[in-house]
Amino acid sequence: MSSGPSTDPASLELQCVFCGEGIEDGEYDPCAVALIAKWKLAEQARSQYFFCHSTCFQQAAKTYPDIDLLRPEFWAEEEPGD
Numbered sequence: 001m002s003s004g005p006s007t008d009p010a011s012l013e014l015q016c017v018f019c020g021e022g023i024e025d026g027e028y029d030p031c032a033v034a035l036i037a038k039w040k041l042a043e044q045a046r047s048q049y050f051f052c053h054s055t056c057f058q059q060a061a062k063t064y065p066d067i068d069l070l071r072p073e074f075w076a077e078e079e080p081g082d
């Protein structure tokens with residue numbers, strides 16, 4: 001009785017969309033980014049996710065050099081409502 005291909009996230013080998021290398025588990029890795037095409041046209045917009053290294057995303061984000069999600073302080077803060 002087969003249930004099809006494994007979709008266990010722990011067993012997937014992920015490849016970085018920016019550098020092409022494999023992504024090992026790390027402090028923030030693996031990360032995923034969402035590409036939303038036709039973002040201004042809400043009815044037509046579609047999204048696709050890509051895996052990446054946190055460091056590769058940080059290097060590619062030329063206009064946003066200090067990403068909150070990639071700082072330890074962000075994770076130390078409590079979620080609103082907790």
Ligand SMILES: [Zn+2]
Nearest residue numbers: 016019053056
């Ligand atoms: Zn990378």
